[in-house]
Amino acid sequence: MEASNGESEIFKPRNDKREYRRIVLPNSLEALIISDPETDKSAASMDVSVGYFSDPEGVEGLAHFLEHMLFYASEKYPVEDSYSKYITEHGGSTNAFTSMKHTNYYFDINTKFLEEGLDRFAQFFIKPLMSPDATIREIKAVDSENQKNLLSDIWRMDQLQKHLSSKNYPYHKFGTGTWDTLEVKPREKGLDTRLELMGFHEVNYSANIMHLVVYAKETLDEIQALVERKFTDIKNTGRSYLHFPGEPCSSEHLQKIITKLLSKE
Numbered sequence: 001m002e003a004s005n006g007e008s009e010i011f012k013p014r015n016d017k018r019e020y021r022r023i024v025l026p027n028s029l030e031a032l033i034i035s036d037p038e039t040d041k042s043a044a045s046m047d048v049s050v051g052y053f054s055d056p057e058g059v060e061g062l063a064h065f066l067e068h069m070l071f072y073a074s075e076k077y078p079v080e081d082s083y084s085k086y087i088t089e090h091g092g093s094t095n096a097f098t099s100m101k102h103t104n105y106y107f108d109i110n111t112k113f114l115e116e117g118l119d120r121f122a123q124f125f126i127k128p129l130m131s132p133d134a135t136i137r138e139i140k141a142v143d144s145e146n147q148k149n150l151l152s153d154i155w156r157m158d159q160l161q162k163h164l165s166s167k168n169y170p171y172h173k174f175g176t177g178t179w180d181t182l183e184v185k186p187r188e189k190g191l192d193t194r195l196e197l198m199g200f201h202e203v204n205y206s207a208n209i210m211h212l213v214v215y216a217k218e219t220l221d222e223i224q225a226l227v228e229r230k231f232t233d234i235k236n237t238g239r240s241y242l243h244f245p246g247e248p249c250s251s252e253h254l255q256k257i258i259t260k261l262l263s264k265e
């Protein structure tokens with residue numbers, strides 16, 4: 001049932017005691033809020049409909065790198081890593097991932113601390129702080145994440161499959177990023193990775209392509225008021241959803257057998 005102010009109640013199973021509501025903020029951010037009076041943990045997740053398919057030419061891994069940078073610091077909370085520290089010190093955990101067409105951020109926390117946790121979280125999307133020295137340090141963190149992935153057959157096979165697909169379709173891209181793709185190569189081309197990072201955030205992090213879920217102990221009306229207070233300042237640039245028509249593979253990319261030659265020690 002649609003209410004006139006953009007809210008709607010959600011149907012749910014009969015034995016589910018939680019209450020649900022869909023709301024749309026004035027900046028077009030769509031949120032699902034869930035009230036569970038019995039919970040001792042609150043949680044939130046924000047999905048941004050942009051991922052590494054949107055990495056600009058010559059800066060492979062930028063969307064993933066931005067995901068790392070947003071955790072670091074914001075203008076309102078400039079102490080580096082204080083967001084993660086706040087969450088873990090108050091019984092919670094936090095993480096994020098960057099996929100082909102989405103970047104997703106989430107945390108949980110003891111119920112009493114949801115408001116400040118949400119305030120810190122919302123600042124990722126409002127005014128992140130991307131200082132030059134943090135940029136360099138975090139490129140190194142992305143690089144070591146990739147070094148770790150290189151030891152995993154699943155990651156290697158996944159990247160091999162991408163590498164063998166059509167160069168004209170974004171599935172071909174390498175989405176993790178390394179020191180080479182985020183620092184050395186952009187520099188050779190005269191690109192400043194930090195400026196690329198800020199530009200990517202500016203263009204793509206628009207409220208109208210974000211979706212939020214907040215799960216809390218409070219009533220739906222209280223959660224709605226909290227979400228409105230914290231997230232209304234995310235700007236809406238009217239970004240369109242990106243579509244990627246076409247196929248990653250045509251006949252020339254299919255029916256191949258890849259073998260690994262093991263050298264004798």
Ligand SMILES: [Zn+2]
Binds near residue numbers: 068142145
């Ligand atoms: Zn990462």
